[in-house]
Amino acid sequence: MAAKPFWQTKTLDQMSAQEWESLCDGCGKCCLHKLEDEDDGQVYYTNIACRLLSSADCRCQRYEERLQLVPDCINLSPADVDQFHWLPVTCAYRLVAEGKPLQPWHPLISGDPDSVHRAGISVKGKIFPESAVAEEDYEDFIVHWVE
Numbered sequence: 001m002a003a004k005p006f007w008q009t010k011t012l013d014q015m016s017a018q019e020w021e022s023l024c025d026g027c028g029k030c031c032l033h034k035l036e037d038e039d040d041g042q043v044y045y046t047n048i049a050c051r052l053l054s055s056a057d058c059r060c061q062r063y064e065e066r067l068q069l070v071p072d073c074i075n076l077s078p079a080d081v082d083q084f085h086w087l088p089v090t091c092a093y094r095l096v097a098e099g100k101p102l103q104p105w106h107p108l109i110s111g112d113p114d115s116v117h118r119a120g121i122s123v124k125g126k127i128f129p130e131s132a133v134a135e136e137d138y139e140d141f142i143v144h145w146v147e
Helices: 017-022 063-069 078-086 092-097 135-141
Strands: 032-036 043-049
């Protein structure tokens, strides 16, 4: 009998740094600018990407330096699991935190890092760079394809 994969046997805070990082499916959705309604706390995604997000592969171009280069970049960690409600419902961090299975297109399941793009889950081909949009216009770029 094959051993269960780590994401089925460990909690997020039990995972090694490598395991934690491998949960990221490379969709790029967390790197989109988001707007939060001050009245009800609802989070709205835009299709405006952080300046460090590569539109070609939906990965941060300066991942190790991102927190210094982008002051409002959010560093996801197991300690923040109670705040994961803003993550897309397809996000592996959120799924594992909620005790749900990874999706078939997730690279850990498919074995292919491009499966997230082929499944249409990533932001590839759907985004604008933040340099192309004035911050006061972000509301005009709210999208509903991020669940």
